[in-house]
Amino acid sequence: MAAENPMESLQKEATCPVCLEYFTEPVILECGHNFCRACVSQCWEGSDTAASCPQCRQTVQQRNLRPNRQLANMVEIAKRLSLQAAKGSGGDGVCEEHQEALKLFCEEDQTPICVLCRESRAHRSHTVVPIQEAAQEYKPKIQTQLKTLRKEQEKLLGLKVTGEGESQEYLKQTQTERQKVVSEFQQLRQFLEEQERLLLAQLKKLDEEIVRIQNENVSKLSKQISHLSELISELEEKCQKPVSEFLQNVRSTLSRCKKRKLQQPEEISPELEEQVSGFSQKTIALLEALRKFKDTLPSALERKRGEPLGAHRQVNVTLDPDTAHPNLVLSEDRKSVRWGDTWQRLPNNPERFDPWTCVLGCEGFTSGRHCWKVEVGAGRYWAVGVARESVGRKGEISLSPEGGIWAVERWGDQFRALTSPETPLPLSRFPSRMRVCLDCDRGQVTFIDARDEAPIFTFPPGSVPGGRIRPWLWVGGSRLRLCP
Numbered sequence: 001m002a003a004e005n006p007m008e009s010l011q012k013e014a015t016c017p018v019c020l021e022y023f024t025e026p027v028i029l030e031c032g033h034n035f036c037r038a039c040v041s042q043c044w045e046g047s048d049t050a051a052s053c054p055q056c057r058q059t060v061q062q063r064n065l066r067p068n069r070q071l072a073n074m075v076e077i078a079k080r081l082s083l084q085a086a087k088g089s090g091g092d093g094v095c096e097e098h099q100e101a102l103k104l105f106c107e108e109d110q111t112p113i114c115v116l117c118r119e120s121r122a123h124r125s126h127t128v129v130p131i132q133e134a135a136q137e138y139k140p141k142i143q144t145q146l147k148t149l150r151k152e153q154e155k156l157l158g159l160k161v162t163g164e165g166e167s168q169e170y171l172k173q174t175q176t177e178r179q180k181v182v183s184e185f186q187q188l189r190q191f192l193e194e195q196e197r198l199l200l201a202q203l204k205k206l207d208e209e210i211v212r213i214q215n216e217n218v219s220k221l222s223k224q225i226s227h228l229s230e231l232i233s234e235l236e237e238k239c240q241k242p243v244s245e246f247l248q249n250v251r252s253t254l255s256r257c258k259k260r261k262l263q264q265p266e267e268i269s270p271e272l273e274e275q276v277s278g279f280s281q282k283t284i285a286l287l288e289a290l291r292k293f294k295d296t297l298p299s300a301l302e303r304k305r306g307e308p309l310g311a312h313r314q315v316n317v318t319l320d321p322d323t324a325h326p327n328l329v330l331s332e333d334r335k336s337v338r339w340g341d342t343w344q345r346l347p348n349n350p351e352r353f354d355p356w357t358c359v360l361g362c363e364g365f366t367s368g369r370h371c372w373k374v375e376v377g378a379g380r381y382w383a384v385g386v387a388r389e390s391v392g393r394k395g396e397i398s399l400s401p402e403g404g405i406w407a408v409e410r411w412g413d414q415f416r417a418l419t420s421p422e423t424p425l426p427l428s429r430f431p432s433r434m435r436v437c438l439d440c441d442r443g444q445v446t447f448i449d450a451r452d453e454a455p456i457f458t459f460p461p462g463s464v465p466g467g468r469i470r471p472w473l474w475v476g477g478s479r480l481r482l483c484p
Contacts, residue, residue, distance in 0.1 A: 007081065007082065007085055010074075010078050010081065011078055011082060011100075011115075013074070013078075014071075014074060014075045014078040014079075015116070016034075016035055016036045016039055017033075017035070017054070017055055018035055018036065018039035018040070018042075018043065018054055019036060019039050020116065020119040020120065021098065021116055021120070022075050022078070022079060022098065022116070023035075023036055023071060023072065023075045024036045024037070024038065025037040025038070025067070025072070026067070026068045026071040026072050026075065027040060027065045027066060027067055027068060028065075028066050028067075028068040028071070029053050029060045029064070029065070030058075030060045030061065030064050031053045031055075031056050031058040031060060033053050033054075033055045033056060034068055034071055035054065035055075037065070037067075039054075040054065040065070044062060047062070050062075079099045082099055082100055082101065083099045085101070093112065094114075095113065095114035095116070095117060097116075097117070098114050098116040098117065100114030100115060100116050100117075101114060102114055102131060103115060103130065103131055104117070104118055104128045104129070104130060104131055105128065105129055105130070105131045105133075105134035105135075106123050106126050106127075106128055107126065107127040107128070107129065107134075108126040108127060109123070109126065112131055113128070192290075195286070199283065199286075231256070231257065234253070235253070235257075238250075238253065312369040312370060312371040312437050312438075312439075313368065313369060313370050313371070314370075314371055314372070315363060315370045315371070315372050316372075316484065317361045317362075317363055317372045317471050317482050318333075318334040318335060318361065318362045318363070318482070319334045319335070319337055319359050319360075319361060319362065319473075319482070320334075320351075320359065320360050320361060320362045320470075321334065322349060322351045322352065323351050323352055323353060323358070323359050323360040323393070324337065324346075324352065324353070324359040325352065325353045325354060325355075325356065325357040325358060325359065326343050326344045326345075326346050326352075326354070327339060327340050327342075327343055327344070327357055328340060328357055328359055328475055329344075330359070334362075335481060335482045335484070336479060336480065336481035336482065337359055337473060337475055337479070337480055337481075338475065338478070338479035338480075339357065339475050339476065339477045339478065339479070350393065350394075351393060352393060353393050353394075354393065354394055355395075356397060356399075356474065357474060357475050357476065358472065358473065358474045358475075359472075359473050359475070360387060360391075360470045360471065360472055360473075361470050361471030361472070361473075361482075362470075363470065363471065364389060364468040364469065364470045365438060365440050365468070365469050365470075366440060366466070366467065366468050366469070367440045367441060368440055368441065369437070369438070369439045369440070369441070370437075370438050370440075371435055371436060371437040371438065372435075372436055372471065372482065372483070373433055373434065373435050373436075373450050373482070373483035374433070374434045374436065374473070374480055374481070374482055374483070375432065375433045375480065375481040375482075375483055376410070376431065376432060376433065376434060376478070376480055377432055377478070377479065377480075377481075378430075378432065379410070379476075379477070379478025379479065379480070380410060380411075380412050380413075380477075380478065381410065381411060381412065381476030381477050381478055382409070382410055382473070382474060382475060382476060382478050382480060383399070383407045383408065383409035383410070383418065383472075383473070383474035383476075384407055384408060384434050384436060384447070384472075384473060384474075384480070385405060385406050385407020385408060385418070385436065385445065385447075385471075385472050386405075386406050386407070386436065386438055386445055386464070386469050386470065386471060386472055387404055387405045387406075387407075387469070387470055387471075387472035388404035388405075388465075388467055388468070388469060388470075389467060389468035389469070389470060390404065390467070391403065391404040391405060391472070392404070398420075399418050399474070400418050400419060400420040401418075401419065401420065401459070401463060401464075402420055405418060405472060406418070406445045406459045406463065406464055407472060407474070408425065408434075408447050408456060408457055409422075409474070410430060415427055415430060417457045417459075419459075423457070425456060425457055427456070431449040431450070431451065431456065432451065433449070433450040433451055433483070434447055434448070434449070434450060434456075435447070435448040435449075435450045435453075436471065438464075438469060439461075440464070440466075440469060442461040442462075443461055443462045443463055443464040443465060443466075444458065444459060444460060444461045444462075444463060444464065445458070445459045445463065445464055446458040446459075450483075
């Protein structure tokens with residue numbers, strides 16, 4: 001038989017046989033047995049004088065209880081030795097209550113305990129195993145979880161690196177575009193300034209030529225007017241004289257009047273007139289071109305603002321009548337759809353939606369970036385988005401990505417994205433015209449308010465799986481129109 005561990009023997013001697021914990025205020029009875037003062041007092045409750053020893057049942061007198069100070073000192077020494085032994089052996093910690101090594105594991109409470117805790121009322125009825133055995137049982141489970149968490153961490157780190165790389169690439173693209181814009185507009189400014197200088201210089205030359213002709217004509221006409229004024233004065237004086245004086249040199253006077261020749265002012269030359277007319281036409285054409293450029297530039301910028309990174313090709317979407325619910329009425333050009341009051345007698349082909357009042361676009365996309373506009377007006381019940389080619393058409397279908405539909409919906413006073421569960425979209429106003437942007441390569445759909453190009457909602461990259469994707473509309477008592 002193996003010898004008992006001295007440390008365990010010491011702990012056993014320092015343990016009260018009643019509470020099975022270290023002695024607290026130990027007392028010795030006449031029979032020589034030791035107990036905690038509180039434990040023996042509890043055992044003797046209701047007895048006035050004589051009582052029996054809880055261990056040997058020998059009758060003793062209560063008044064003969066004597067404190068066992070040596071035992072109390074030994075208990076403190078046992079506690080310190082137990083604590084030192086646990087720390088020195090690199091054990092699994094020490095019980096805060098008993099200062100004992102934590103050698104056991106309680107399955108019910110899922111906590112390490114010491115041998116004294118095992119015998120206490122709190123753990124006596126619980127399943128207890130050695131702490132090393134419990135560690136061996138739980139370590140593989142923890143390692144499995146650790147492996148899973150590390151894989152998720154690596155995946156997230158990869159996504160972070162990929163996202164940062166894509167962001168840097170997009171930033172490089174925007175920087176390149178910024179440099180192009182600055183360079184092009186700088187060249188445009190230089191061209192316009194040069195044209196302005198040339199036109200103003202030509203106008204200055206025309207002004208100078210016109211002023212020269214005007215000054216010469218004024219000088220000539222002024223001289224003729226002065227000569228005529230002198231001749232008129234002379235004739236008026238002659239007419240006032242007597243007949244004898246009036247007739248003197250009358251023939252010479254008339255001859256001078258007849259010989260007078262009126263000099264016409266210099267006219268604007270055809271060359272100068274042609275220059276003015278040509279310059280005017282050139283100016284009108286130039287200003288008209290600049291005006292058109294100025295008018296078209298804001299609309300081009302508005303088309304770019306708010307769109308996802310990358311160029312989206314504007315596509316002309318038409319509605320597929322073979323997929324339209326019998327209550328839906330399509331226009332002749334298949335660009336608009338409205339709710340009809342009567343059920344149309346149409347073939348119940350597999351492609352047709354029933355009972356949902358939906359319709360698909362004829363166009364399908366498997367790659368690239370595409371966008372189109374849908375006018376929803378003031379309708380209160382509608383949904384706009386995209387759907388898989390294989391989306392369910394008959395019976396109850398799920399209006400969500402799980403059902404193959406990615407869309408936003410207005411339901412009365414509510415506006416939400418058809419996610420699972422639905423995502424409320426708090427907007428200051430309901431959109432009257434929607435832009436749907438589909439990126440097949442990234443598996444992403446973005447919805448934009450076409451009035452101010454404000455983003456509304458985006459199904460993130462990877463949301464839309466591969467395969468053929470088509471425009472999708474749900475009409476509930478309203479009218480929707482695909483914008484050209």
